[in-house]
Amino acid sequence: MPRKKNESNKNTAGDYSVIINGDVSNSNIIIGDNSKLTKPAPVGKPEIPLRETIVGSESAGSKLIPFLCYAKENSADVREFRERLKAEPWIDPWFDEEDILPGEMWEGSVTEAVHNSHAVIIFLSSLAVRSEGFFQVELKLALDAAAEKPDGTIFIIPIRLDACEVPERLQPYQYVDYFGGAEHKDRVYTSLIKALKIRAENLGIKQ
Numbered sequence: 001m002p003r004k005k006n007e008s009n010k011n012t013a014g015d016y017s018v019i020i021n022g023d024v025s026n027s028n029i030i031i032g033d034n035s036k037l038t039k040p041a042p043v044g045k046p047e048i049p050l051r052e053t054i055v056g057s058e059s060a061g062s063k064l065i066p067f068l069c070y071a072k073e074n075s076a077d078v079r080e081f082r083e084r085l086k087a088e089p090w091i092d093p094w095f096d097e098e099d100i101l102p103g104e105m106w107e108g109s110v111t112e113a114v115h116n117s118h119a120v121i122i123f124l125s126s127l128a129v130r131s132e133g134f135f136q137v138e139l140k141l142a143l144d145a146a147a148e149k150p151d152g153t154i155f156i157i158p159i160r161l162d163a164c165e166v167p168e169r170l171q172p173y174q175y176v177d178y179f180g181g182a183e184h185k186d187r188v189y190t191s192l193i194k195a196l197k198i199r200a201e202n203l204g205i206k207q
Contacts, residue, residue, distance in 0.1 A: 063092040064200045066157075067117035069142055071128035071135040077161050078123050081178070084189060090200060090207045093121075110134075114141040119199050121157045121192075124175070126164040143169060154199045157192065 066085065070078040075097070085093045094117055100109045114120065120142040128135055146155045158166060158175035166175055176188045200207055 062205055063090055064119070064196060064203070064205050065092050065094055065117050066119040066121050066196065067094045067114050067142070068096075068121055068123070069114075069135070069138045070123040071125065071131050071133075073127040073131070074123055074125050074161055081123075081159075088193070090205060091196065107134075107137075110138060111141060114138065115145050117145075118203060118205075119155050119157060119196060120145070121159060122170065123159050123161055124164050124166060124170075125161040128161075129164050129167055139167070139169070153202070154195050157195060159188075159192070 068078055068082060078095070079097070082093050082095045082098075085091050094113045096106075096110065096113075099113065100106060122139065122142060142156055146153075149155050156170070156173050158170045158173055160166070160175055160177045160179065162179055163177075176191060178185055178188050197207055
């Protein structure tokens with residue numbers, strides 16, 4: 001039957017009521033005012049991409065930084081030891097003669113270096129343990145920093161340069177004797193590297 005002239009289309013531009021049979025997940029449907037009917041977004045929490053946690057200088061890929069604590073009377077021995085450590089590609093020892101720049105505040109630089117280091121190697125000698133001065137200050141700084149570490153962390157490593165008495169504050173830590181023949185020194189150095197490797201592994205530092 002032909003439509004009457006005065007009969008208008010009931011579906012106007014503002015009418016969004018549409019009945020559709022079938023899957024419209026991959027289809028666009030134009031209705032009324034050219035709005036598109038698309039597949040609704042899924043309801044729920046948005047996916048958050050996983051991010052790797054990196055903390056300061058202890059991030060993977062950085063070098064292990066041991067602080068070298070010593071008395072000035074033992075500078076020559078410590079300087080030689082530092083060169084051995086420096087030859088390890090994953091170790092960057094902190095040594096005041098090389099790492100404090102001209103014009104820097106000496107005491108503040110040492111304090112910051114101790115707290116930013118991954119380990120503290122304390123070189124003991126008969127002169128060092130009897131001396132008064134900044135060696136004792138560095139020793140206290142190292143012990144304070146160690147108190148902030150979890151139990152079992154390899155952080156303080158005492159090394160005797162001669163047959164001196166180990167200070168009471170350091171007696172809880174296993175020490176080694178880096179004096180005598182070259183063969184003995186090599187064994188001690190190998191043992192030290194093993195300890196530093198454990199520390200590096202715990203920090204995620206590649207070796």
